[in-house]
Amino acid sequence: MTSTIDMHCRPATGTPADAYTLGPLQSGPSCCDPEPLIRVENLSLSYDNKPALAGVTLDIYRGCITALIGPSGCGKTSFLSSLNRLTDLIPGCEVEGRILINRQDARAPDLDVQTLRRQVGMIFQKPNPFPLSIRRNLEMPLREHGVRNRSELCDRLERTLTDVGLWDEVKDRLDTPALALSGGQQQRLCLARALALEPSVLLMDEPCSALDPLSSAVVEDLIQRLRGRYTVVIVTHNLAQARRIANYAGFFWVRERAGTLIEFGRCQQIFEEPAHDLTAAYVSGARG
Amino acid sequence: MAKYGLFSMTITSNLDRFMTLAIWSAALLVAAAFLWLLGDVLWHGAAHLSWSFLTEAPENAGRSGGIGPILVSTLMILAVAVAAAVPLGLATAVWLTEFIRPGSSFGRLVGLSLDVLAGVPSIVLGLFGNAFFCVYLGLGFSILAGGLTLACMVLPIFIRTAEAGLRAVPADWRNGAAALGLSRGAALIHILLPAAAPALAAALMLGIGRAMAETAALIYTSGYVDRMPSSLSDSGRALAVHIYDLSMNVAGGDPNAYASALVLITLLIIINSTALWLAENLLQRRIVTA
Ligand SMILES: Nc1ncnc2c1ncn2[C@@H]1O[C@H](COP(=O)(O)OP(=O)(O)OP(=O)(O)O)[C@@H](O)[C@H]1O
Ligand SMILES: [Mg+2]
Numbered sequence: 236m237t238s239t240i241d242m243h244c245r246p247a248t249g250t251p252a253d254a255y256t257l258g259p260l261q262s263g264p265s266c267c268d269p270e271p272l273i274r275v276e277n278l279s280l281s282y283d284n285k286p287a288l289a290g291v292t293l294d295i296y297r298g299c300i301t302a303l304i305g306p307s308g309c310g311k312t313s314f315l316s317s318l319n320r321l322t323d324l325i326p327g328c329e330v331e332g333r334i335l336i337n338r339q340d341a342r343a344p345d346l347d348v349q350t351l352r353r354q355v356g357m358i359f360q361k362p363n364p365f366p367l368s369i370r371r372n373l374e375m376p377l378r379e380h381g382v383r384n385r386s387e388l389c390d391r392l393e394r395t396l397t398d399v400g401l402w403d404e405v406k407d408r409l410d411t412p413a414l415a416l417s418g419g420q421q422q423r424l425c426l427a428r429a430l431a432l433e434p435s436v437l438l439m440d441e442p443c444s445a446l447d448p449l450s451s452a453v454v455e456d457l458i459q460r461l462r463g464r465y466t467v468v469i470v471t472h473n474l475a476q477a478r479r480i481a482n483y484a485g486f487f488w489v490r491e492r493a494g495t496l497i498e499f500g501r502c503q504q505i506f507e508e509p510a511h512d513l514t515a516a517y518v519s520g521a522r523g
Numbered sequence: 524m525a526k527y528g529l530f531s532m533t534i535t536s537n538l539d540r541f542m543t544l545a546i547w548s549a550a551l552l553v554a555a556a557f558l559w560l561l562g563d564v565l566w567h568g569a570a571h572l573s574w575s576f577l578t579e580a581p582e583n584a585g586r587s588g589g590i591g592p593i594l595v596s597t598l599m600i601l602a603v604a605v606a607a608a609v610p611l612g613l614a615t616a617v618w619l620t621e622f623i624r625p626g627s628s629f630g631r632l633v634g635l636s637l638d639v640l641a642g643v644p645s646i647v648l649g650l651f652g653n654a655f656f657c658v659y660l661g662l663g664f665s666i667l668a669g670g671l672t673l674a675c676m677v678l679p680i681f682i683r684t685a686e687a688g689l690r691a692v693p694a695d696w697r698n699g700a701a702a703l704g705l706s707r708g709a710a711l712i713h714i715l716l717p718a719a720a721p722a723l724a725a726a727l728m729l730g731i732g733r734a735m736a737e738t739a740a741l742i743y744t745s746g747y748v749d750r751m752p753s754s755l756s757d758s759g760r761a762l763a764v765h766i767y768d769l770s771m772n773v774a775g776g777d778p779n780a781y782a783s784a785l786v787l788i789t790l791l792i793i794i795n796s797t798a799l800w801l802a803e804n805l806l807q808r809r810i811v812t813a
Contacts, residue, residue, distance in 0.1 A: 321698065349704040350704065356702070359695065361695060365700070376703040376704070376705060379709045
């Protein structure tokens with residue numbers, strides 16, 4: 236018997252038609268009611284018995300954008316991968332601690348990992364569209380998750396591509412290879428691919444770092460629009476970007492060879508009045 | 524200083540010239556050897572080639588008549604070998620790349636035994652095939668026994684080549700598929716296997732090439748009866764065995780041996796281009812367009 240995590244937490248406002256079209260651009264780190272969707276308690280992670288993360292405890296709030304910052308190698312990617320259990324795929328990777336997603340244990344051995352990953356989507360640093368056509372990139376995962384109805388598939392295809400602002404650019408060449416798109420378009424396609432599965436959480440691992448400033452701005456705008464509808468956790472090395480888009484921020488640092496969470500709080504507080512010297516030095520650009 | 528520089532430059536360019544010459548002559552030599560071989564077979568074989576040669580039964584120990592039954596036996600043996608080796612080989616390659624921990628000792632043991640198996644001389648495999656398939660399993664001298672022995676022979680190279688192809692598929696796609704909640708099977712069918720299709724086709728062609736050219740392993744297993752086979756349990760003579768027999772055991776068999784060799788080469792070219800075409804159109808097309 237496998238259990239699944241029920242995360243129907245999207246506000247059920249509006250008609251079904253506009254329920255999927257992302258709302259207007261919200262600006263500035265305003266905040267939503269701080270209700271934790273993901274609770275991480277004392278998470279530790281090691282690769283081949285070498286610790287990479289130690290004792291991370293934090294809450295990720297529903298509908299908010301949480302930015303994770305910190306120097307290279309401090310375990311940000313490892314942290315993200317433990318949330319959707321991508322760490323299961325890495326031989327020698329051990330995770331300890333508790334991860335509750337919507338009050339359910341995401342680390343339970345009997346949890347249906349495929350459903351978990353459908354609900355907790357992930358965008359990688361390097362755009363990774365499949366070597367398929369644009370259409371099949373979106374439709375194949377949907378079909379595998381049981382969406383077989385043709386008109387439903389077409390609907391979601393158009394809706395998600397419109398959401399990521401790609402529809403007008405690709406609607407005449409849906410059957411051409413996705414790998415022929417530019418890097419920025421590929422990353423937006425990956426975002427559309429994740430959105431098509433209607434996740435409630437999106438994990439983004441430096442989604443803009445492989446893109447030029449213009450494409451990066453486009454993707455950043457998109458992430459802003461996800462606020463409220465999705466719970467976003469974004470890793471970024473771009474502090475200005477974190478400051479622009481995030482509601483909450485967490486600062487990681489390597490201590491005794493393992494990544495630890497030094498400070499977590501409202502974005503404004505982390506950047507303007509950090510409680511910790513390391514954080515202050517890092518956000519002011521003095522260290523890291 | 525300048526003089527020294529100039530001096531060393533002339534040395535390099537002389538060395539360069541020599542290297543260029545050596546590399547070109549090596550390439551030419553290889554090409555010439557291949558063309559000479561092909562020309563020789565064409566020259567001696569083409570004269571005897573005709574439609575009736577392809578369809579008629581051999582007469583007078585193969586000195587006259589055609590190779591009809593031999594062609595049929597060859598294709599049947601090949602079909603058995605491919606039907607046995609491809610599913611088994613593909614499953615093993617997938618297991619080696621996708622289902623075991625990299626560097627696991629059992630995986631390494633399997634890899635090692637494959638490499639040893641790949642180096643076993645075909646005559647030894649023929650003896651094994653005879654003892655195991657013909658005698659122990661009671662298949663006798665038959666096309667089935669011959670095909671299965673060939674399957675054992677081509678499995679190692681097929682698996683190793685397919686494995687390399689699968690390993691070359693970028694990890695980004697594996698992670699991307701997993702992050703979308705796709706099952707391992709779905710990732711394999713929709714992404715990994717199609718992306719590795721050219722390598723899989725190459726693996727198939729290497730295997731078929733070895734199987735078609737095989738003589739030693741077949742003499743003991745499928746035998747050399749040159750009648751038209753009526754079923755898989757009949758003995759059948761493969762083309763390579765026929766060529767060997769005509770040129771070694773039959774006085775005056777050379778002209779037909781050459782003609783048969785020409786047929787063998789043509790058959791190889793046809794099968795290889797079909798495999799390439801299939802890989803591009805069935806598996807790859809889904810990747811690029813559909
Ligand atoms: N698959 C792996 N096997 C072994 N060690 C790993 C693996 N992945 C990461 N590590 C180690 O774990 C530590 C944390 O890595 P991680 O990739 O999580 O850092 P990061 O904060 O994402 O860094 P970056 O900002 O460079 O992406 C590093 O010391 C790294 O060497
Ligand atoms: Mg990282």
